[in-house]
Amino acid sequence: MKYIVVGLGVFGASISEKLAEMGNEVIGVDISMSKVEAIKEKITHAISLDATDMEAVKNLPLDDTDVVIIGIGEDKGANIMAAAVMKQMKVKRLISRAVDPLQRTVLETMGVDEIIHPEKETADRWAQKLNLExxxxxxxxxxxxxxxxxxxxxxxxxxxxxxxxxxxxxxxxxxxxxxxxxxxxxxxxxxxxxxxxxxxxxxxxxxxxxxxxxxxxxxxxxxxxxxxxxxxxxxxx
Missing domain, CATH: 3.30.70.1450 (Regulator of K+ conductance, C-terminal domain)
Incomplete structure (x- = not known):
């Protein structure tokens, strides 16, 4: 399967690497070039771009991607904006991280398919879940x-x-x-x-x-x- 993971902090990097180890194609996206450089050898592709920018996001291969995961945690505004952009792009399946109940409620109201909680161990559990249809x-x-x-x-x-x-x-x-x-x-x-x-x-x-x-x-x-x-x-x- 093909995944795009937006946000390559601890959680995003962990789930990206785990999914790649399971034999999936994984594209990691982050606005920080240092985070992109840190993971580029461990996943299929790593790209530096602003996922809240619609024009930038249009450069991603969204049409043939099975799942988009918004892993941004520290910037709740960027998380919600990136999720909104992906909803507008009509991705096949959208999953987003939430760090508090209000953010979860907003994402649910936007129609995000599934919500991830931020515990570090969740990365392994979600990788396992996503790898089994x-x-x-x-x-x-x-x-x-x-x-x-x-x-x-x-x-x-x-x-x-x-x-x-x-x-x-x-x-x-x-x-x-x-x-x-x-x-x-x-x-x-x-x-x-x-x-x-x-x-x-x-x-x-x-x-x-x-x-x-x-x-x-x-x-x-x-x-x-x-x-x-x-x-x-x-x-x-």
Whole structure:
């Protein structure tokens, strides 16, 4: 996949390097030439430009980029302006960092797809999440095993865990499910709220577009998610 990361501070540099290590094409962008120089050998490309300048941003290969990540942290104004520019450019998927609740609310109101919190360890978790298509969130236990949240696909709708037999097919355990319901933030913008349903059992029924929390080896989780993608695209059979 192809990523553009805007802002190459501690968080932006960390997630850029992690995504590049996973075999993705990563373009890092920062107004600071010193930050560009520090990372240019570790990712695909590193570019110095002002991401709040629409004309400058037009030089980026946005049309064939899968995900744009706004990693700017220290300058909240620049963060919001860069996100606004990317929204105007109609990028495929826009993710932005937020350092406080108000900034998060503003970004949600602007229609930013997903919000990242600024903890250093989040860079690894988000790199893992972004590298697996269909993942809502993830937590890496070690280099091989993870706990992953993913939306329940249509083919699992109204089926029990026992019926699906995921443990035998993929060697993956469903730990719990989460019901997703509409909610509103402080400015009245529509968002989604997830409620945990307790420990999953064999007779737990799954519902499409809710979330299931999986535990297993990374390669098995990736295999399961790829099966979901094939089913959705009509390639099974």
């Amino acid at each position: 269909g993942v809502v969130d993830s937590f890496e236990i070690d280099s091989d095993f993870s706990i992953v949240e993913t939306k329940i696909p249509e083919e699992y709708h109204e089926k029990t865990i026992k019926e699906l037999n995921i443990k035998d097919q993929f060697d993956i355990i469903i730990l719990t499910t989460m019901s997703v319901s509409p909610s509103k933030n402080e400015l009245g913008t529509e968002t989604e709220k997830a409620s945990v349903n307790g420990v999953a059992r064999a007779d737990t029924v799954l519902y499409k577009d809710d979330i299931m929390v999986l535990y297993g080896h990374n390669k098995n989780i990736k295999r399961l998610l790829e099966e979901h993608k094939k089913f959705k695209e009509g390639d099974l059979g």
